[in-house]
Amino acid sequence: QLQLQESGPGLVNPSETLSLTCTVSGGSISGTTYYWGWIRQPPGKGLEWIGSFYYSGTTYYNPSLKSRVTISVDTSKNQFSLKLSSVTAADTAVYYCARPSRTLRAQDAFDIWGQGTMVTVSS
Amino acid sequence: EIVLTQSPGTLSLSPGERATLSCRASQSVSNYLAWYQQKPGQAPRLLIYGASSRATGIPDRFSGSGSGTDFTLTISRLEPEDFAVYYCQQYVGSPCSFGQGTKLEIK
Secondary structure (H helix, E strand, O other): OOOOEEEEEEEEOOOEEEEEEEEEEOOOOOOOOOOOOOOOOOOOOEEHHHEOOOOOOEEEEEEOOOOEEEEEEEEOEEEEEEEOOOOOOOOOOOEEEEEEEEOOOOOOOOOEEEEEEEEEEEO | OEEEEOOOOOOEEEEOOOOEEEEEEEEOOOOOOEEEEOOOOOOOEEEEEEOEEEEEOOOOOOOEEEEEEEEEEOOOOOOOHHHHEEEEEEEOOOOEEEEEEEEEEEO
16 A cells, blocks of 8 residues: 655754655555655645656646755655755645656646645744 | 635534535636545545546545536535545646635534
């Protein structure tokens, strides 16, 4: 059974870079034709798609965050990572890694989610 | 970006009643519309994709309908575990986007 697990610091200083990792178990990132993505949810608010990537290197980012986001993969560890630079309090949110339900689609209905990790931006 | 507007913001019903939740898109999304359920402290769970197809393991009391700009999620007979927040999502346009949510609470 495929499972996703986010990890990373729960507190980040303003203007610094937020870094999170998603570990995939029960399946291989590079052994399938699925994209893998990040979605976030500020406290008490709705969901926002951050971006998705394919293990070969193709990435798609939300234009609202594109200048600050990098998603990368470490296939040897079966992990993918999110980096968000120049963070402010507005980036405080629960960050989820998730997988679209259909192959070869960067944006789709997301059927597998990690449990989420809360990141607070504060000094 | 396509904007999704969900209504009502809060819906107060009793177990056993029928729930009807609405999602309206700012432009046509064809049938590229999904519904999610989210309980406190949990990740969203996919209920419906393609506007009307139930995801794996979702009870048949959940049904989705609509196309174009107007969509409905119906829960035929509410169970205690159905009280949660529900989100719609469109994935025809980039970036994909989510509605602001409808909170389904016990009356």
